[in-house]
Amino acid sequence: MKKMTKKTKIITAVLLCLVLSVTSIWADIADFPTALGVFGGVSTGGGSGFGGLHYQRWFSKFGIQAEGGVMYKPSSEQLDYSLVVDGLFPVYSNDFSDKLGGSVYLFGSAGHNASTFTIPEQGVWDETSATYKVTAPEQRYFNPKIYAGLGIGIEIVLFQHFSIPLHFGYSADIPVTVVPGNELAIGFSFAGGLRYRF
Secondary structure, X not given: OOOOOHHHHHHHHHHHHHXXXXXXXXXXXXXXXXXXXXXXXXEOOOOOEEEEEEEEEXXXXXXXXXXXXXXXXXXXXXXXXXXXXXXXXXXXXXXXXXXEEEEEEEEEEEEEEEEEEEEOOEEEEEOOOOEEEEEEOOEEEEEEEEEEEEEEEEEEEEOOOEEXXXXXXXXXXXXXXXXXXXXXXXEEEEEEEEEEEO
C-alpha cells in the first residue's frame, strides 16, 4: 500500500475540517433557525440604500432572509422604498462560548428599490425687465431599479440569541425606466443590522 504524500495529507485534513465545521453549522442553526430584527445597507456605486424590518430563516443546508422598508414625506411628495431577498449559503460556524458565537456565509441578493428624484426649477435674471424668468420648470421623476448583489456575510451572536449581521460585497442598481438620474451603477456594498434569534 502506497504511503500518503504530504500534499495528500494536507488536502485530506482540510476536507475533514470542512466536513466537521459544516456539521457544527447545522447543529447551531437547528437550535435557533429564525431571526427578526432590522437590517439595512448602501451601495457605494449608485449611492442607493435598502433596508428596514428584517426576517431570516435557516433550513438544513441554506437560508433565506428578506428586508423591506418605506419612507414617505407628504409635504415634499418624497417616496423611497426597497424590498430585498437574500439566499444564504453557510461556510463556517463556531460557538466560542455560551456568550459568543459566529458564522460566515455567502449571500446572493435580488430586489427592487425606488425613489423620487427632483430636478429644481432653473431660470435667469433679466436685467432689462428686472424679473426672474423660468427657463425650465421643476421636474419630478420616479426612479425604479432592480437590485442585485453578492458577497460575504458575517454573523456575530451574543448570548446565543442577539445577532449582529454584517454583509460585504458588490451590488448593482439596474434602471427600469429611462429618466434623468436613473442609470446603471455597480459598486462595493456593505450592510448591517441587529436581530434576535429564536
